[in-house]
Amino acid sequence: MRLLTLDASVILKWYLRTPDEHDLSQAAAILVGLRSGSLALAQPPHTLLEVAAVLVRERPQSVTSDLAEIAAVLDDATLSASRVLPRALQIAATLEHHLFDTLYHAAALESSATLVTADYRYHGKAAHLGHIVLLEEFAA
16 A cells, blocks of 8 residues: 555645646546555645635535545544644745645655645755655656
8 A cells, every 4th residue: 555645736636627737637546546445645634624725715516525525535544733743844944835735745754655746836845855746747
């Protein structure tokens, strides 16, 4: 079983599909792998909240059912804040980057998982820390 950390940009692709997106098949393959048990997650504590903040704006008519589906996928995958926050703070300060993004990376680093992201900006700043891959380069 392969252990991943997914940032909100990846999870949201399961629900927000636009014609210009080129990595939807990778996002869908991750969801299939999670459901089959070949992939597992290690997530920071704010994952569901960050995804909810976007879905309530973009899909208000289905936000409740969407979040129930996501919560089921995240079940037992959430790491404690005390486990990830110290490293996330250090990364945020070092990279001068938003804490929410560094929480995902800290979760991956603390659990020996791979952070999968569609956020090119963060990837460019943080790739040297390891345990991170762009969604478009991810092979399930």
